[in-house]
Amino acid sequence: MLYALEPADGSTRWTVETVDVRAEDPHYESEELVPSPFRPETVAVANGTVYAALEGATFIDERDGEQYESTFTCGFGAVDAETGDREWGVAFTPDHAGGDTTAPITANEAFVNVNLTGGDGNFRLSTAAGSGDYRERSVRAGTETTFVQNHWDMDGLLTVRDHENGNHWSVRSGVHAWMAPIVIGNTLITDHFDTVPDHVEADYPERSFVAFDIADGSERWVLDFDEEFPNSEYGRPIAADKTTLYIPSAEGLVALRASDSGPREDESDNEDDEENTEDNNENDDEGELDNEDGGEDGKDDDDRSDCECEAKDGDSEDAGSDGLSADEKDAGNESNREDRDDGSGDGSNAVDDESNSNNVSSEVSEDDEMPGFTGGAGLLGGAATLEWLRRKAGTDNSIGVDESAE
Structure with a gap:
């Protein structure tokens, strides 16, 4: 159930229980509309319209004289914010959409943007009729106005789209290697980890991190680890701030830190x-x-x-x-x-x-067998240095960024 309340006293202005949805699938030929209830998730309001997630619906498809039952597990609908009148609704098959939204739905004058844990991941729908402008696999990263996506079937294509102004940029690798990008400020940092076949020439080092300007895609730095990077779970970072990228590994927690750009004052002296x-x-x-x-x-x-x-x-x-x-x-x-x-x-x-x-x-590197690496620029600009933070098994105390493990 979707409720609209009066802000002054909390009284109910209107309620909507379901929205009629159509099947959004190129293989589905029926024009049938089926009611779908709302999902208990955050909605977006723009252009005088409420955009919300729906549960989906079951359709009876008639093809070649036969009836086929198709279950569409996720949908989205639009309702007039003032009156509660239903404007449109769409539903998707499990192959394309499923799970929960991984970020709040956003909308502007032209598009509704949603991101899901299952299926293709990211959807961009027209605000006018809910028709799909594009559907692409998503890595669920971005900002309030941008989405970062990868394309598993397009030779390692990584795309960033700004859903406010429609601008986008892409970068290719030649292999399916972009794993889990993280956005820090206006910098997109993504891992590039894959075993490159002998007959394929990747555009970036096999085991590396790459930083891009999220606005225009310009490359800020590339940090190449070769075989010396720790054995991590696909190189996926688990957290980040403006100076440090944290990565789990078999050896413990690894911190990729940014240091000052250029030589320090004493080095210059x-x-x-x-x-x-x-x-x-x-x-x-x-x-x-x-x-x-x-x-x-x-x-x-x-x-x-x-x-x-x-x-x-x-x-x-x-x-x-x-x-x-x-x-x-x-x-x-x-x-x-x-x-x-x-x-x-x-x-x-x-x-x-x-x-x-x-x-x-x-001596430090030789004793611990954990060499440091320095790149040409930092997480947000400056030098990027690989440092090692380790936690001993059985301890409950986290190691601070500037502390060492005993």
Whole structure:
């Protein structure tokens, strides 16, 4: 039952129990109209009309002198919002429509857009008569105004349609590889995971993530994992925010994070230091202190390399082999800049720091056998880095984005 209530006092303005629906199927020839009840789901209101989901109906089809009973398990109807008068109704076979709506029905002046868990997935209907403008398999992603769809029978075609202005764009892969896109802001991130036959040349790496501008389809970045990506369930992400994409795998939870685009300020300073070969003495003094410690610092450094997240994030005071915290390094970099302004300073500190940092990063990857990857741009712009978040079996505590598993 569909109810319309007065907003002032909640009294009932009108009720509608069923809408007469026609069969929306090219193989069905009857013009018969059959009443269909409403489904208890969210409706859309536009153009003075209420658009709602229906239960479907059973039709008797007469072909070649025989009668065939066809059950249409899902439908959609339009009712005048002011009077409750029925405008139109359509019903679909289970092959094309079924299950529940995965997002609220939306509508504008020209189209009604619905998305279902079964059948073809996505439907775009004319607001005038409910005729199908297109029916395509959907991956159930999008925004308030766009739907993201894949086409299993069209060589890996991925399509984004804006149902407000009618604009759309598509991208092909050559194989059925687009799995579960996620929309973050104005960026569409989709996994491209498939075993490509030898005779097929895919347009994107076999195991990769690709980011597109959702408005125009321009490619933002491609992150290629080759065989080193963890064994996940078809690479399908389970959640995302503006900086991180979370993916389940046999090894645990994997986080694909966005870092800043371009070099960090201290990295830029290091490049300048290498060119000018300055600040030599400070590094030499630190080397003498390390030697006086009898090599104990070296052992500590080895122990520290076992902590993957501290070394990667730079949050630990012992992140580098020189024993400096991140704040102390920043202060040192500031001092280096002042030295360069004076024309003073002496040398190779930047080179050694960079070497030490690389050694720590290398040790982390080798010890944990979980290498990091860096792409040309981030989730929304910037560098994309694969980091690893792990949960031990039997624990109920989730691991935070910036925390490591014990």
